[in-house]
Amino acid sequence: MDFKGHYRLGNGERCHPLTVLDDHSRYSLGLQACRNEQTETVQQQLTATFRRYGLPERMLMDNGSPWGNDLAHQYTPLTVWLLRLGIGVNHSRPYHPQTQGKDERFHRSLKVEVLAQRTYGDFGCMQIRFDQWRYCYNHVRPHEALGMAVPASRYQLSHRSFPEQLRPLEYGAIDHVRKVQSDGKISFRNHEFCVGKAFRGSPVALRPTVEDGVYEIYFATHRISAIDLR
Secondary structure: OEEOOOEEOOOOOEEEEEEEEOOOOOOEEEEEEEOOOOHHHHHHHHHHHHHHHOOOOEEEEOOOOOOOOOOOOOOOHHHHHHHHOOOEEEEOOOOOHHHHHHHHHHHHHHHHHHHOOOOOOOHHHHHHHHHHHHHHHHHOOOEHHHOOEOHHHOOOOOOOOOOOOOOOOOOOOOOEEEEOOOOOEEEEOOEEEEOOHHHOOOEEEEEEOOOOOEEEEEEOOEEEEEEEOO
16 A cells, blocks of 8 residues: 655646555555545545455555654554554565565556646546546456566455444453553553554553563453563
């Protein structure tokens, strides 16, 4: 998943193309003309994509907003939502776009064949052109990397359906459950540990490891950190 920069429309507004690509087949699951790159916008578009195609096992993103990953903000509200859905989250190496080479190649084609061809009057016109081009990309044009097959011939729907209502988080009997406070911290054994503000208000589980005094921190089914009491 990535944004293809921004593009000025004929009415003066800025369009931010959001792209979602299947790693195996190169099938384009989403190409949306967005008004911004904010969490709410991306979550709305992903919800529509997940309802149509199902949930992926994992998603790869760069280090930009709103899914950015840095030392101060290892998780964001958007990536926490993905984890809550049972979707693993990976980030590319900083300043290393080759990690998302397939999406970068998709962006180059999009720029040459759509964005550089003409100026589109408004978001409606832009989305119509995106939809037309995405259909051709998925179902008509052959891809050399796929042995000249089209992405639609290789893509398979996920069997994991999008849950309209999330179940409460449940943890195991040996887990030490703590609620993340507003400052992103939890308290355990008279010590405070930073989990991240993106998790505030949510329960996390501290799970003992084979090393005495070392605990792994889980959110839902995902390991998000570890602490050492020694």
